Amino acid sequence: MPKRIIILGAAGSIGRQSIEVIRQSAATEEPLVLAGFSVHHNAKVLLSLKNEFPHARAAYTGDAASAPTGADWAGPEALAQLLSAVQADIVVNGIAGAAGLSASILALQNRMHLALANKESIVMGYRLLKQLADDNDLSIIPVDSEHAALFQLTQKIGMHAIAELTITASGGPFRTLPLERLAEMTADDACKHPVWKMGRKISIDSATMANKGLELIEASKLFDMPQEHIRVLIHPQSYVHAMVRTFDGALYAQISEPDMRLPIHAALHWPHTYPSPFGHAELAGKTLEFFEPERNRYPLVWLARNAMDAGDAACIAYNAANEIAVARFDAARIRFTQIAQVVSETLAHSWNLPVSSFEDIFDIDMKARQISEELVEHIAW
Numbered sequence: 616m617p618k619r620i621i622i623l624g625a626a627g628s629i630g631r632q633s634i635e636v637i638r639q640s641a642a643t644e645e646p647l648v649l650a651g652f653s654v655h656h657n658a659k660v661l662l663s664l665k666n667e668f669p670h671a672r673a674a675y676t677g678d679a680a681s682a683p684t685g686a687d688w689a690g691p692e693a694l695a696q697l698l699s700a701v702q703a704d705i706v707v708n709g710i711a712g713a714a715g716l717s718a719s720i721l722a723l724q725n726r727m728h729l730a731l732a733n734k735e736s737i738v739m740g741y742r743l744l745k746q747l748a749d750d751n752d753l754s755i756i757p758v759d760s761e762h763a764a765l766f767q768l769t770q771k772i773g774m775h776a777i778a779e780l781t782i783t784a785s786g787g788p789f790r791t792l793p794l795e796r797l798a799e800m801t802a803d804d805a806c807k808h809p810v811w812k813m814g815r816k817i818s819i820d821s822a823t824m825a826n827k828g829l830e831l832i833e834a835s836k837l838f839d840m841p842q843e844h845i846r847v848l849i850h851p852q853s854y855v856h857a858m859v860r861t862f863d864g865a866l867y868a869q870i871s872e873p874d875m876r877l878p879i880h881a882a883l884h885w886p887h888t889y890p891s892p893f894g895h896a897e898l899a900g901k902t903l904e905f906f907e908p909e910r911n912r913y914p915l916v917w918l919a920r921n922a923m924d925a926g927d928a929a930c931i932a933y934n935a936a937n938e939i940a941v942a943r944f945d946a947a948r949i950r951f952t953q954i955a956q957v958v959s960e961t962l963a964h965s966w967n968l969p970v971s972s973f974e975d976i977f978d979i980d981m982k983a984r985q986i987s988e989e990l991v992e993h994i995a996w
């Protein structure tokens with residue numbers, strides 16, 4: 616039986632690349648079937664996907680009044696309706712931001728495996744999501760390239776033998792910019808990513824390396840590894856996505872061309888490894904470089920480590936404060952360098968709060984957003 620897939624956030628960068636993986640699979644011995652998908656506001660993509668995949672059911676999660684006629688469900692309940700009406704083997708969560716957490720919960724509650732690109736879900740609620748997955752005998756398969764790489768490495772080597780994890784970062788578009796010029800950089804400058812073509816939020820996060828801060832938290836939670844044993848290395852070529860060091864000192868790396876379709880393909884076929892045309896690396900003639908990140912260029916990496924030391928609630932606050940700060944930076948309300956300031960000052964509040972239910976998570980998220988909104992209001996340009 617071909618695997619049935621639901622893609623959430625089908626119009627986004629992850630969503631579109633997931634559709635490409637499904638398209639490419641059609642001519643192979645392991646075809647994947649698009650059973651359903653969601654878009655938030657992109658009616659054009661909804662209509663063209665309905666045209667291409669007439670059997671796929673579609674949810675339009677934006678305002679029902681502006682939904683196109685092809686939508687099977689529309690409005691704020693559309694995601695829940697799609698996930699309870701359509702049974703699939705795997706749900707790809709490619710929704711951007713904290714909104715993705717509810718989608719992850721719904722996918723697992725409806726007993727479907729989760730291919731998780733939405734890193735905010737992991738940062739905010741991995742422990743509870745994992746519990747939900749375990750209770751229903753389901754898997755959470757990471758799609759974020761570094762974590763997909765660690766997932767492959769840890770499965771192949773065995774967690775018991777692993778002493779240290781390394782995730783790599785491209786360093787973003789400002790890696791070599793003189794530090795004194797960072798404050799004048801605009802959101803459009805930040806979105807000119809040297810390697811990956813991604814959504815706007817994650818592109819800005821790559822420039823500040825808040826993306827790597829979120830990924831440190833993500834790696835720590837997914838692989839149950841204390842943050843002191845997770846390293847971040849800048850690797851501008853983005854060929855090596857992650858490494859593990861075994862207790863005997865050897866390093867093992869996962870290497871591919873930077874192409875998100877490979878981790879998506881791996882997640883959709885997991886636990887099997889099938890041929891793919893995506894990401895084959897050819898190393899002859901290539902120079903691969905690795906550097907330690909500079910603390911004064913990328914303070915958000917260290918702020919993420921502080922958040923991890925402070926506990927789960929502080930990690931939720933880190934994500935929320937960064938989301939608010941990035942949105943305000945994208946609207947030219949604050950400067951690039953003030954993103955870290957907003958996150959740092961938000962984290963300076965007390966986050967010694969219990970996180971024992973999804974309600975707790977949403978409450979802490981809301982509280983952190985309010986605090987950072989106020990900080991943004993009073994920040995001097």
Ligand code: NDP
Pocket residue numbers: 624625626627628629630654655656657658676708709710711712714715732733734735758759760811812813814815816817875
């Ligand atoms: P994009 O902004 O390209 O796409 C996200 C999609 O989410 C949009 O198409 C949008 O729909 C939908 N969306 C936005 N808000 C909501 C909401 N409130 N409810 C429902 N749907 C919503 O983002 P990316 O694809 O780049 O990233 C998606 C996730 O994957 C993020 O968490 C990111 O960190 C993660 N990720 C992305 C990578 C990449 O290479 N892009 C790599 C690793 C992780 P619409 O367009 O219809 O309005």
Ligand code: MG
Pocket residue numbers: 759760761830
């Ligand atoms: Mg990543």
